[in-house]
Amino acid sequence: MFGEHAAFIIPSYLISFLALSIATLVIWRTYSVRKKELARMEAQLEKQNT
Amino acid sequence: MTPENAIHTGPSNLWGLANPTRFMGFANRAIPILACLTILLFGIGLYLSFNAPEDYQQGYTVLIMFIHVPAAWLAMMTYSVMSISALGSIIWRHPLADVSLRTAAPLGAIFTFLALATGSLWGKPMWGTWWEWDARMTSVLILLIIYLGLIALSKAFDEPSEAAQPLAIMTLVGFAIIPIIKFSVDWWNTLHQPASVSRLDTPAMGPEFLYPLLIMALAYMALFFTLHFMSMRNEVLARRIRAMKMKQARRG
Numbered sequence: 001m002f003g004e005h006a007a008f009i010i011p012s013y014l015i016s017f018l019a020l021s022i023a024t025l026v027i028w029r030t031y032s033v034r035k036k037e038l039a040r041m042e043a044q045l046e047k048q049n050t
Numbered sequence: 051m052t053p054e055n056a057i058h059t060g061p062s063n064l065w066g067l068a069n070p071t072r073f074m075g076f077a078n079r080a081i082p083i084l085a086c087l088t089i090l091l092f093g094i095g096l097y098l099s100f101n102a103p104e105d106y107q108q109g110y111t112v113l114i115m116f117i118h119v120p121a122a123w124l125a126m127m128t129y130s131v132m133s134i135s136a137l138g139s140i141i142w143r144h145p146l147a148d149v150s151l152r153t154a155a156p157l158g159a160i161f162t163f164l165a166l167a168t169g170s171l172w173g174k175p176m177w178g179t180w181w182e183w184d185a186r187m188t189s190v191l192i193l194l195i196i197y198l199g200l201i202a203l204s205k206a207f208d209e210p211s212e213a214a215q216p217l218a219i220m221t222l223v224g225f226a227i228i229p230i231i232k233f234s235v236d237w238w239n240t241l242h243q244p245a246s247v248s249r250l251d252t253p254a255m256g257p258e259f260l261y262p263l264l265i266m267a268l269a270y271m272a273l274f275f276t277l278h279f280m281s282m283r284n285e286v287l288a289r290r291i292r293a294m295k296m297k298q299a300r301r302g
Binding site for chain 2: 002003004005006008009011012013015016019020023024027028030031034035037038041042044045048
């Protein structure tokens with residue numbers, strides 16, 4: 001598949017897939033971490049207020 | 051402006067979405083739709099790309115075009131989004147414009163890196179070289195350096211609102227590189243080929259290559275907006291956390 005140019009085509013797709021997947025995962029992971037931290041802080045603040 | 055104010059208020063209520071709380075509601079609804087659209091477009095785009103015929107000159111390396119060209123377009127489009135956000139930050143001093151600006155920069159850097167990396171992998175079999183200091187490639191490399199500089203600048207301040215104005219000004223200064231990239235192939239003799247898609251009246255490629263390319267470009271665009279909204283949502287959360295920490299610290 002891809003003939004003599006496979007050594008250039010496969011790395012191109014691999015780099016693109018990896019870079020975009022890692023970016024998506026990092027952004028998604030950051031969201032879940034921050035959401036949990038915000039919920040924890042809000043609960044803590046509510047506890048202090050009551 | 052305190053960080054708390056920077057999140058909960060804005061100088062203008064002209065746009066509903068400019069309110070960060072409303073934006074969060076909008077983003078929570080839009081992100082799943084955009085993510086589904088991205089997957090669908092990538093599915094169709096990759097199917098058409100891998101079923102495109104072998105190019106009579108380039109052979110199968112034409113497959114690299116379907117990821118290289120959209121990455122290059124997105125590298126420039128992201129900077130344009132950042133420049134519009136910079137205007138919003140300077141003119142209306144709106145915190146959400148700053149949020150948009152600073153969260154788009156890493157995405158722009160990724161697309162620019164991918165344009166350079168895939169371009170290099172395409173250049174070697176076609177031109178016999180991984181890299182040439184010609185106007186198009188050099189100007190895209192400068193764009194990557196600008197992105198990295200803006201990311202560094204956005205992280206150089208402890209208080210995000212203090213970075214907003216310098217970041218917006220530097221972004222607008224850096225916008226000069228976009229027309230240079232676009233017209234570099236017309237203004238100078240370059241190894242890089244001239245525009246072949248933007249001449250929509252007479253595109254220099256057949257529909258068997260043009261349609262997969264346009265669908266892949268739409269897929270990249272949908273991915274950009276998905277990741278941008280997700281990053282903006284993360285930044286709004288980070289500022290809320292920061293504001294709460296400061297409130298707690300003030301209480302002692």
